Amino acid sequence: MEVDDMEKSVFYEDYDVGSVRETMGRTITETDIVLHAGQTGDFYPHHMDAEWCKGQEFGQRIAHGTLIFSVGIGMAAGEINPEAFSYGYDRLRFINPVYIGDTIYNKVTIKEKRDYPKRPDYGIVVELCEIQNQRGELVIACEHLLLAKKRK
Numbered sequence: 144m145e146v147d148d149m150e151k152s153v154f155y156e157d158y159d160v161g162s163v164r165e166t167m168g169r170t171i172t173e174t175d176i177v178l179h180a181g182q183t184g185d186f187y188p189h190h191m192d193a194e195w196c197k198g199q200e201f202g203q204r205i206a207h208g209t210l211i212f213s214v215g216i217g218m219a220a221g222e223i224n225p226e227a228f229s230y231g232y233d234r235l236r237f238i239n240p241v242y243i244g245d246t247i248y249n250k251v252t253i254k255e256k257r258d259y260p261k262r263p264d265y266g267i268v269v270e271l272c273e274i275q276n277q278r279g280e281l282v283i284a285c286e287h288l289l290l291a292k293k294r295k
Contacts, residue, residue, distance in 0.1 A: 150223045155256065155266035155291040162253045166218040168246040168277070171206050176243065179210040201240050208237035211247060211283055215274035219249045227291035230267065235285040239276070246277040254286065265290050 180186050188195040189205055196204050212235065241247060255269040268291050274283040 150225050152226045153224045153291070154226050155268065155293045158253050158256060158268045158289075158291065160253050160256060164219070164221075164251050166249040166251075168248050169214055169218055170246045171211070171214070171241055171243060173204075173243050175210060175214070176204065176206050179207050179213075183207070183209065185209075201242075203242055205240040205242060206245075208283065211237075211241050211274060212285070215247055215249045215283060216272065216287070218247075219251050219272065224291075227268070227289050230288040230290040233286040233288060235283070237283055239280050239282045241276060241282050247274050247282065248277075249274050251287075259290065262290075264293055264295075266293055267291075 176190055180190055185207055189199070189201075190207055191204065193204055196202065250273045252271045252273070253268060254271040255267075257267050257269075259265045259267050268289040270287040270289060272283070272285050272287055273281055276282050
């Protein structure tokens with residue numbers, strides 16, 4: 144497949160506040176946790192020591208918040224949009240733990256649009272990302288800031 148076949152231009156004006164898209168599920172595995180620990184150096188016992196966790200609040204190992212954030216955001220990535228790029232994330236919160244075997248989903252809602260004073264030919268599109276587990280419990284919430292080109 145050619146790169147041009149994967150690209151679809153979506154301009155600032157094309158984003159509709161209130162529109163929602165939802166991802167398919169992704170089950171978090173022990174391998175995910177071990178790989179993330181190795182990549183980040185975060186080998187805290189909350190993630191790695193099953194015996195230690197038995198005496199802690201959650202009673203079992205939990206996935207790294209940064210792992211769930213990365214996987215959840217990646218799940219929402221779709222077609223390449225040559226007219227926009229990620230500007231960052233605001234209000235990131237790790238709300239509930241994710242355990243080995245939990246399946247996560249990402250619900251993305253266009254929350255707001257606003258001008259971007261530094262570059263008048265672009266606008267900010269704010270996407271509310273709500274990552275939930277298979278029980279419908281919110282595990283992560285954040286706002287993704289998308290810098291989208293305006294039509295001329």
